[in-house]
Amino acid sequence: MARAGVTIARLAEAAAELADEVGLENVTVSELARRFGVKDASLYSHLANAHELRVRVAVLALAELADRVAAALAGRAGKDALVAFANAYRDYAKEHPGRFTAMQVELDPETAKASAARRHSDMTRAILRGYSLVEPDQTDAVRLLGSTIHGFVSLEQAGGFRHHPRGADESWGRVLDTLDVALRNWPTHAADPT
Amino acid sequence: MARAGVTIARLAEAAAELADEVGLENVTVSELARRFGVKDASLYSHLANAHELRVRVAVLALAELADRVAAALAGRAGKDALVAFANAYRDYAKEHPGRFTAMQVELDPETAKASAARRHSDMTRAILRGYSLVEPDQTDAVRLLGSTIHGFVSLEQAGGFRHHPRGADESWGRVLDTLDVALRNWPTHAADPT
DNA sequence: TATATAATCCTAGAGGTCCTAGGCAGGAAG
DNA sequence: CTTCCTGCCTAGGACCTCTAGGATTATATA
Numbered sequence A, B: 001m002a003r004a005g006v007t008i009a010r011l012a013e014a015a016a017e018l019a020d021e022v023g024l025e026n027v028t029v030s031e032l033a034r035r036f037g038v039k040d041a042s043l044y045s046h047l048a049n050a051h052e053l054r055v056r057v058a059v060l061a062l063a064e065l066a067d068r069v070a071a072a073l074a075g076r077a078g079k080d081a082l083v084a085f086a087n088a089y090r091d092y093a094k095e096h097p098g099r100f101t102a103m104q105v106e107l108d109p110e111t112a113k114a115s116a117a118r119r120h121s122d123m124t125r126a127i128l129r130g131y132s133l134v135e136p137d138q139t140d141a142v143r144l145l146g147s148t149i150h151g152f153v154s155l156e157q158a159g160g161f162r163h164h165p166r167g168a169d170e171s172w173g174r175v176l177d178t179l180d181v182a183l184r185n186w187p188t189h190a191a192d193p194t
Numbered sequence C: 001t002a003t004a005t006a007a008t009c010c011t012a013g014a015g016g017t018c019c020t021a022g023g024c025a026g027g028a029a030g
Numbered sequence D: 001c002t003t004c005c006t007g008c009c010t011a012g013g014a015c016c017t018c019t020a021g022g023a024t025t026a027t028a029t030a
Helices: A008-022 A029-035 A040-045 A050-073 A078-095 A097-102 A109-114 A117-130 A137-157 A168-184 B008-022 B029-036 B040-045 B050-073 B078-095 B097-102 B109-114 B117-130 B137-157 B168-184
Strands: none
Touching: A008 A029, A008 A050, A008 A097, A029 A040, A029 A050, A050 A078, A050 A097, A050 A109, A050 A117, A078 A097, A078 A117, A078 A137, A078 A168, A097 A137, A109 A117, A117 A137, A137 A168, A137 B137, A137 B168, A168 B137, A168 B168, B008 B029, B008 B050, B008 B097, B029 B040, B029 B050, B050 B078, B050 B097, B050 B109, B050 B117, B078 B097, B078 B117, B078 B137, B078 B168, B097 B137, B109 B117, B117 B137, B137 B168
């Protein structure tokens, strides 16, 4: 009997595709085994448990997205870079909804460190080079960007913007404009005009 | 045999508590039946399926949070209202992590309409009365606020801000300052300064 | 080449969850 | 008192997770 050639990498890839098709919560070890033409128990020599599957998808997605963002950012600066960054993020979520939801699973410290999470924050910081911000404002700005972009895409994917005439695309453009303005006029000292 | 007194409302409440204790993904019909001293099959006269449980928790959480936000907003305006609103949201997520994740499940249109989702967007709009914005800018601003606040809280809960010296509270304050400034200087026409 | 080692896959099975079908009993309405 | 409805039951099928131990295949070493 020829071997099926199951690898942890191919397993993660297949799990990611399955997640995009049927949603992350329906990604199951059994179904994956079925797709590899193998018994479910066989996969436990590659995996510790079903949860690891989700973690692998998360790590995979983080790395894929980091690559895309890096490509989108190449040769751009300022608002141009900001928009390219944000669109890379949003487009990825639209193409790969399962992978995107996987990215939100909590990673244990070691896995997080080994993941592309650091690349993400580094690239976000790189965008801020177009705006003059020093620590700790830079970190705060990184968090603002991450929060707003992630939040918008999350809410959009959850259907939060669907039942309203105003299109999500228009709002998205406006949100990015606003972020750009906010970064250029960063409140250096506490905002306290009457 | 005395009846257990299971109600859909008590069921939703218990599910919400369970979600906060063990995470939404571990909320199970069987465990809930156990807590009510009843067989799991008995609950299916109250529920259509396990998914309905999560939907019920989401609706419950939406309503609870709307009440809190309404209370927080009473008698406040401008930045004061903005901060109260945002803190109500963040505090709720900290107290009730399971309920908070439940709020992100996709609701079908009818359920969504019957939920407190509308109250949420109305209250967000109310905040904007302190800033002078007209449609469609108002909708865009509502979405900006929702996205940033939701995104920040999501990332914080997922542990995104944990392994960095800068405290999340400080960043949170700065993010709210920035939102306030952004709303006051809303880019009415496309931002295009060289 | 022969053999040891390790990796891949198997069967068997325990235990958990979801959900359907059909039955019984206790309270309410006639 | 009878009838009906409702809340709960038992029984059971289908699926999933994961463990234990055995068999087979590939690889490294003598």
